[in-house]
Structure formats: structure tokens, C-alpha cells
Amino acid sequence: MLMKDQSMLRHDWREEELLAVYDKPLLELIYEAATVHRMWHRADEIQLSTLLSVKTGGCPEDCSYCGQAARYHTGIEVQSLLPTETVIAHAREAKEQGASRFCMAAAWREVRDNRDFDRIIDMVKGVNALGMEVCCTLGMLTGEQAKRLQEAGLYAYNHNLDTSENYYDEIISTRTFDNRLQTIANVRNAGITVCSGGIIGLGESKADRLSMLQTLANMEIHPESVPINALAPVQGTPLQDNPKVDIWDMVRMIATARLVMPATMVRLSAERTEMTEAEQAWCFMAGANSIFTGKREKLLVTPNPGIPEDLDMLAKLGLKPMSRS
Template sequence: MAELRNNWTKEEISAIYHQPLLDLIYEAATIHRENKDYSEVQISSLISIKTGGCPEDCAYCPQAARYNTGVDVHAIMPKDEVIAAAEKAKAGGASRLCMGAAWREVRDNRDFDKVIDMVKAVNDLDMEVCCTLGMLTESQAQRLADAGLYAYNHNLDTSEEDYKRIITTRTYDERLKTLEHVRKAKITVCSGGIIGLGETVEDRISMLKTLSNLPKHPESVPINALVPIKGTPLADQAKVAVWDMVRMIATTRIIMPKTVVRLSAGRTEMTTVEQALCFMAGANSIFAGDKLLTTPNPSFDTDMAMFELLGLKPRAAFKNGKPGQQESLQEYINLEKIEAN
């Protein structure tokens, strides 16, 4: 059984990443198959509850107000539309709904009150609820937890060394502080990155080191391939090679063996065979539905056909307990192990 470690070095991760590709896939697949549920894939649906007009300068993002990308600014969605989207996603096979808002940080105002109501409403549908709303304070994270939020997404995007090249309107430490607040509130952590930003392989390894050396591994790590958007500073970046995605997913699976690894943005550019390689290398989560916030994504029907072909099945909601139960469930499992010995 793969060991859970929080003290990986860059040298160790680099040695894993750079090994011959077939050996890397084999090692990752072997670790993945130590989990009896390796054929289960967690399906999330992502909707934009507040689109465009963001004051940040993330170089990849079409929702930044300073870039002319053709994305229209929309106020926060009405709750009934969010519930309808959640019901449609659940009918399509999704067990998690992620709600994204183009904010720099959460503000304690009426819009946040509306998000709290949305979290409660989607939770009542027996779906895992995830939010990605920008930076959070400790008290805001607790409010979300009290409303029943299951997960909070806050990606690191790239390495600490490379971060200022991609974003100047906030710091890496601010990203990590939000993850601390989320963890303290006992909300599960969803945090990963994007490849294809013009970063080096060393940057990718550094980002994985940061994630794997957090006090507790993120429950979910999305690996995104950049979708270049006209009007953003990274519009002319070359398409990420599928082999880079496979290496990132496999390395993530090896160093964070219990984490759900999400094959995220960029899937529309991948064939079924290429996606199959990613699942073999340890990916066990996807976003399904026609859009990822503002970029295209395969439809539910397309993904279900792929699942049938590959022998995959959707993972049920709340596999590791409902909000606030994850810690007590783990304590129970640890106690069982102690008594067994």
C-alpha cells in the first residue's frame, strides 16, 4: 500500500516525473488499483454563478475585466436557476456541483448571503456542493461550512517561483492562507494547477511539491490544460501535449495516492484514447457538462458513452461522509486499525 507522505522533495518528485513514460503509467496505475474503487470516477458539474468583470489580472482568464475577450458581465444568478442547473447535472450523472464566481475575494454582502442560500439549496438535493469564489477569511469559510459546503476550490495555478509571471494582483501566500481557512473550517480542499502557461517542468514539480507537502493532502487535485483564449496574454500558447497531462496525473497519483485527481480543462481537445491513458494513470474525476465556466467541455452523453466503453462508473455523492463528517470518519477508521492490531 502506497505511503501517505507530506515531506516529498523536489528531487524525489522529479525522479518520478522523468522516469520512462510506460514505467510511470504502470507505477501510477498500480497505486491507483490498490484502491478497490479505482474504476469509480467522480463527476462534477461547474457553473458560473457570477460571470466576468473580475479585477484580477490572471493571464489565462477570459473573465478578467482588463482583457477584451468577448465575455459578457453578468450579475449573480438567481437561486432557482442554480437549482435547475444542479438538478439537470444530477440527472446527467454528476454527484457534485461546483459554483464559480468571478471575484477576487468574498465580501460580506448580499451576494455572499445569496451564495450561502444556494449552498443550502443544492445540499438539500443530496449533492456535494463546491464553491470557487476567490480568497476567503476564516469567518467566511466557517459560514460556508455551516451552510453545508462540501468542498472549496482554490487552485495554486503554478509554482510559487513562477506565480508573479501569471498573476500580480495577489500573492502565493494569500492563496495558501485561503486553503488554511478552508481546512480549519473542515471543508474539503480542492486545489491544483494549470499546465501550458509557459511554465517549466521544474515549475510543475514545485507546484506538486507544495500541494503534497500541505499538512493534509487536498482531497481533490484538478490538473488543467490551458485553453488559450483570444484577448488574454496567453492567447498564443501552444496546445499542451497529452503526454504532459499523463505525466502530471501519474505523478500526482503516486505522491498523493488517496487524493481524487481530476482531469479538468482541456478535455475537449483530447481523444477518447488520450483520456483513457489519463484514467489509467490515475485520474478519477472529471467535469461534465457543456461548459467549464466560459470554455467548452464534453457533454454528459459523450462522457457516459466513454464511461461505458472504458468500464468506468460514476462515484456516488458523499463517499467519505457528509460535510463535517470526514474528520470523524477518518478517526473511526484509525481506531478500527488500532483495535485490529
């Protein structure tokens, strides 16, 4: 019997406690995380989540890691909002290949109340009708916009913190950390599940990484989904020359997230093409129970393994795609 008692979860983690967890001897940390993982989740299941860029490039933000920012010369082709029918077809194909969650991403700073948002609403309704968990990441949104998405059947909204509050201004200047928290509050208040995580490898310190997790773990309700991304450097962005994230740093982040947010789906996200199957297996052992797949072997605009490749890896590891309960 899996643990379901939300009263067992903590929301008062202190900085020194998180540091003590993160700095445990590596194999002890992984063992503890794997044990907690098995108390709250089926250890033989990995959720396949397909992410589709429904509107690509041309974003006015200045996120230092992002190839879709209009101000950087990254060579990424700008794509206007896809037709609704095209998106629904992608979702149907993803479901047939084993995905139970479908996320639509638009390179917007914020949602605007216009015909494009009306089309997003139609996309949400269409994907929801397929019986999939439907997720969107569209930038900042108001409480009323969140309510419209919830009424259309949106299951989850992704809005990553990216990094700690203290390091945030080093990465982004066009919106504030509080802006992100407000959007997350709007999502929660509308009755939509929250997907929020961050990126490591931005030049942040260990303290910054743990501060980001502390912000998430001390929310009144833990995010139902926490993506842990390794920076995928994009040529033309300010962080193009940042070094590759060490795999054991990824494993420690995933294990720490698992231990402080036991009920949460921890998602092994960007830069998996730089990880071997064995390295990804360590991430699953440490508590990751979801991976992102992308159409045309892309995760938005960066390389990503294809679904057949991922299914082959899961089979080797004795894992199976999670079905929607």
C-alpha cells in the same frame, strides 16, 4: 479492500524525488500510478463533477490565462449572480444525469460580506439538500466566511495554486502566492475539504510543475481534490498564443500527482475538448478519477464535452459514474 490508512501518506517530498518520479520511463510511470490508484480507489469509477458559473466575467484580477478578467478584451458576456432557484435547478439536472458533485464558481477576487454572499449561502444549502457534494470557488475568503460556508453545508472549496511559487508572479500580479495559501488554510481550519491544483501550459518549466505538486503534497493534510488543467487559450488574454499542451505531459502530471498523493481525487479538468477519447483513457489509467462537466457544454467560459458525450465515453471504457458514498 481499499487502502484507508492516512498514516501511509508522505508529506516530505523532496524536489529531486518528484523529478525522479516524473521522469520515469512513461509506461513504467503509468503502470506504477495505476497500481497505486487501485490500492486507494475503485478503478472502474469516475466522479462526474458539474461546474456552473454563477457569476461570470468582470473580475478585477489580471490572471494571464483567464477570459473573465475585465481588463482583457475577450468578448465574454458579463453575467450577474444567477437566481438561487436557477442554480438549484441546474444542480438537480446535473444529479439526474449522473453528477455527484456540483461546483459553483463566481468571478470574484474575494468574497465580500454582502447580499451576494448571503445568496451563495442559500445556494449551498439548496445543493446540499439534494445530497450532492457541494463545492464553491469564489476567490479569497476569510476564516469567518469559510465558517459560514461550512455551516451552510459546503463540502469543498476550490482555490487553485495555478503554478509554482517561483513562476507565480509571471502569471498574476493582483494577488500573491501566499494569499492563496492563506485562503486554503482558512478553508482547512473551517473543516471544509480542500480542492487545489493548477494549470500546465502557462509557459512554466518542468521544475515549476513539480514545485506546484510539491507544495500540495507537502501540506500537513493533502488536498482531497487536485484538478490538473491544461491551458485552454482564450483570445484576448496574454496567453492566447501559447502552444497546446502535449498529452504525455498531462499524463505525467496526473501520474505523478497520483503517486505522491494516493488518497486524493485527481481531476482531469480543462481543455478535454482537445483530447481524444484514447488520450483521456490514458489519463484515467494514470490515476485521474474525476472529470468536470459543464452546463451548455462549457467549463466556465471555455469549451467542454457535454454530459451525454462523457457518459458514452465512460461506457466505451467500461467505467461508470461514481455515486456519493
